[in-house]
Amino acid sequence: MERRLYVLAASAFIVTAVLYSAWITGQFTTPAVDRAHGYVSELAARDQPWTRLFRTSDALAGLACLAGVALMPRAGREWPGWLALAAFGALTTAGGLFPLDCAALSSPACGRGPLTPAHHAHVVTGLLAAVAAPAAMALLAARWRTWPAWVLTGLTVASTLVTAAALAAGHLAGLAQRFQLLVVAAWLVYAALRLLVADVPVPAPALPHVVRQGRGPAVLIAGGPSAAWCHWDGVARELARTRTVIRFDRPGLGLSPASPVPPTLHGEAARLAALAPEHPERVTVVAHRAAAWHAEAFARLHPLRVSALVLVDPAAAPRGRRGTSSPGRALGRWLPALGGTWGAAALARLTGPALHRLLCGTADAHGLYSQGRVLAAAVGEWLARRDMAADLRLIRAEHAFPDVPVTVLVSGRARGARLVEELNGRLVRLPVTRLRVHLNVLPAIADAV
Structure with a gap:
């Protein structure tokens, strides 16, 4: 049964990567969101035509990530990394449930009027998720000690820092964030593949207490x-x-x-x-x-x-x-x-x-x-x-x-x-x-x- 749990957890992470990458289709369906400067989460803003689709994909991606972590058999001292990944999944789901009111970076008119609490909640959950993802990757890479894990972790940390700098400068934040999301999705696929090829330990018969x-x-x-x-x-x-x-x-x-x-x-x-x-x-x-x-x-x-x-x-x-x-x-x-x-x-x-x-x-x-x-x-x-x-x-x-x-x-x-x-x-x-x-x-x- 443990082998099947590994397969189910891996499948959940692959589903997470696919749903987390749904924004790629939004580059063609929602031209109002600036591809170079606008945030991906603006695709799910309430004033955008495909808001329900992208909000649903975000919420389901977070739930799939939580399911993958929940189904993972406990292993050694990896709990901080999986806990951070669970936090990332929960924050991603919250981001889908509490969308932006409008395209904050792409629309100059956004923010002139009063913004709802859901808008502010989305901003907070987005920032926390941007921290939770690289934290989970770094913690798990420290336990796995494999070069693909470290490479993907380094790219995620670098793209997160570049995104923050681009957002402060007001230029190219959208491109930096899109690269960051692609790397996170690639890491989820790598984690799934790692689970699929992992050797499942066979427990030795143990006497009752x-x-x-x-x-x-x-x-x-x-x-x-x-x-x-x-x-x-x-x-x-x-x-x-x-x-x-x-x-x-x-x-x-x-x-x-x-x-x-x-x-x-x-x-x-x-x-x-x-x-x-x-x-x-x-x-x-x-x-x-x-x-x-x-x-x-x-x-x-x-x-x-x-x-x-x-x-x-x-x-x-x-x-x-x-x-x-x-x-x-x-x-x-x-x-x-x-x-x-x-x-x-x-x-x-x-x-x-x-x-x-x-x-x-x-x-x-x-x-x-x-x-x-x-x-x-x-x-x-x-x-x-x-x-x-x-x-x-x-x-x-x-x-x-x-x-x-x-x-x-x-x-x-x-x-x-x-x-x-x-x-x-x-x-x-x-x-x-x-x-x-x-x-x-x-x-x-x-x-x-």
Whole structure:
């Protein structure tokens, strides 16, 4: 999937270069704009005949540039350059949304009357974009260390300075700017070609993050959706006095690396089997929310390795017999690769800590939820729920539940009774909120174990 991301990002940069060069046709369709002295952005001025065309091309060019940066897999210390290029894309889009009122350099009458805020906004965004483009090129050239990147960067910086000098002198600013835009478009094409021929690193298989503490009979803790090992610190500390407590992070969550394949119920049951002690020793499994499905599947598929189940606020299986939709499965296959992109990293940094505080009531002390792979893994687990529920129904039909004690801790009045009946377990109702149950009922979980 990473190779496809490189291709998509490269395609986005080529589209950016094409749309960013739409001004070339304007040399023939808008003769009112002076080719030697007038700015290219004057083609999109409100008083010009093809304003909508060039405004749209500018806005789409900026969006395509943003899409290219967002789809780029994270690489080394290149983030300042890609951030500057994203700023260039955003400023280019803003320039298309806020056009000039009139052809400022080509029309002597422009500026005699009051100008709208959009006109002034376009001037500001144009100046900032003229700085962001060479800055991005220079920062990335410093990382790439290739002579084409340095040549194009040098030409862009030189043409930017010449454009500023020509604008101050009042002569030939249009020619200098047009050369600058051509070089920027050429650099975008070069960046795209560089991505197309780049060697995509093949990630080596990595083991999940596992924490073991204490001594005694084994207890295996399976956290709920998006949870990490650290959410169970209090429970593990209490149980470790008399037990060997095993905590782990599923792929992409906590400190575990992402997996190239979406999660499945059989895969999660196999993960519990791999982490549990070898037969004949048995393990008590503490599972929260949807991880209760993993624990039940593990117990049914490996009945001789389970001593007890403690299901904390178990999730109800989605109704109906249909699994995940085809678009959902397709997105699930892309998510591991998307989690390693700059776009996922930016989205996670903006939303992850706030969502963690909202759902868990505590700050993200380890900074886990500011990472794109964690966000992608959380979405992937949510997308896989229906397939997991369908697999659980099949496992229930084919494998009997072993004769082991089951304790179900729930936070609502009308929840859990059906599961307790199916598993012949014991129901314990708790007066706490559902989302934070594993943080608030430490004594109840310890007593159940």
